[in-house]
């Protein structure tokens with residue numbers, strides 16, 4: 001591990017201690033093997049003059065929920081140092097009392113809640129304090145001779161402390177252990193099974209001491225020849241594997257009580273790990289550090305077959321674990337797995353939304369490396385499950401998870417949208433993402449791969465008239481997000497106006513292929529997954545031309561009429577599986593790829609209208625936009641239309657021939 005300190009960047013911060021604190025916190029956050037997603041915390045002690053002119057010693061401590069990689073000054077809570085130091089002297093302090101006192105000691109009511117480690121930071125007599133959960137150090141401590149190895153690596157200048165719960169108990173432990181110690185003689189403190197603390201008057205030294213301590217642990221793993229011991233492997237997903245994944249996701253969602261996303265990790269590292277001989281054993285020994293349990297649960301689910309039975313077994317084991325440690329006052333959390341190992345086939349992740357899914361995936365990838373280090377050092381050992389349980393059910397940690405009040409309507413759901421790079425399709429992707437869904441966006445235009453936020457949208461180039469490409473895209477969708485709940489079949493073209501007498505076979509075929517057959521093929525490929533989906537719904541984007549055709553558009557109108565008839569037949573067939581399917585009939589949507597200014601002016605002129613009058617040439621005199629159509633599509637996907645199937649909804653501003 002190397003220092004990322006940059007003299008030029010640091011010079012720009014001047015003497016501003018909080019700016020320095022932000023800077024080195026971000027440096028720590030940039031290294032995922034030090035801290036992952038909200039892990040770790042940092043602080044700086046400084047003296048400030050308050051509005052009354054009094055000077056106060058203030059501890060700026062990382063706010064709960066902030067991520068070191070992206071933290072700003074607003075992410076630090078200014079708390080009264082003396083108050084925190086006095087709290088450390090109390091013989092005992094309950095969690096709720098501690099949190100109340102931490103908030104009360106904060107001088108800015110708008111600041112985030114101080115980290116639960118605020119008291120510990122306060123009693124360390126150095127201006128800067130850095131705390132990480134460094135993989136290498138924690139992994140070594142999770143092996144049979146871990147403590148001895150760490151003592152060997154660090155000698156006398158690092159204090160090693162056994163694991164205790166974070167929060168007040170940890171602050172007390174450190175206070176007692178350091179009461180007679182000369183802090184000048186210490187470079188850091190290692191908390192076994194938890195992490196590392198460094199402290200110094202100077203931001204750079206504090207940060208570089210952390211890097212140096214972690215580097216020594218990493219060097220040790222290199223000297224032992226196990227630094228790169230993680231096994232690699234390869235597996236090619238089969239059709240029935242992908243269905244099994246969707247089935248497991250359905251069962252996990254049932255346990256969770258809400259839709260869940262799932263992901264199948266087929267990376268070389270995940271497959272290699274899953275192929276280890278004793279994978280079922282090592283994947284169920286426990287996490288790298290108890291903190292991870294909140295995202296990953298204590299153990300991984302071990303997949304034994306393609307029936308989904310593993311989810312039921314995991315839930316039974318989770319309930320047993322809860323019963324073993326429950327004091328009678330706790331409520332059992334949902335028993336759905338968050339991580340799974342599929343022996344020889346890779347790893348599985350489950351989470352309520354895309355951000356959390358990424359967190360689970362990142363933690364799992366660091367965990368499998370640490371577990372293999374632990375194995376190479378004589379056998380991976382996690383903390384006893386009692387300690388893990390205590391943290392998993394710690395009220396302060398539970399509060400962190402609940403803070404996301406008001407989840408969006410489509411959270412945890414997966415939508416597949418075609419023709420997604422422009423117009424109505426693109427607007428549908430945006431609208432579905434806004435409602436909390438994850439989207440697989442297909443388009444023949446390669447731009448679709450980079451148009452949308454990567455964490456919530458998987459953009460895939462796909463020619464929907466090629467059934468093989470469709471099949472592959474559907475599989476990729478399920479591998480990436482776990483299933484398909486919503487299908488918005490939108491891709492289409494509007495061929496040049498041609499009277500029937502002049503319509504060529506080729507022009508008719510090409511319209512039928514894209515505007516009708518491709519939708520049928522896509523629906524057919526998705527049905528097995530929709531059957532396993534959460535409140536599944538399909539919306540076909542048809543056209544006003546179905547109820548109110550115009551001359552010259554036979555190829556287009558006939559294809560859209562066939563598509564509408566498909567909706568009616570499919571509604572009858574799929575209703576028994578709870579799958580709803582409806583059509584929207586948009587008209588005169590001009591903000592799409594097929595309309596440019598010249599075409600618009602020519603069409604308007606043909607009707608003897610200005611462009612504006614042409615755009616609003618409907619009963620409501622209102623322009624119909626892609627966003628309006630998307631809004632109707634999303635509504636049809638949602639619970640407002642839970643009792644509607646086989647319906648046709650006009651989105652045309654009102655058309656006299658339709659009304």
Ligand SMILES: [Zn+2]
Nearest residue numbers: 040133194195
């Ligand atoms: Zn920690």
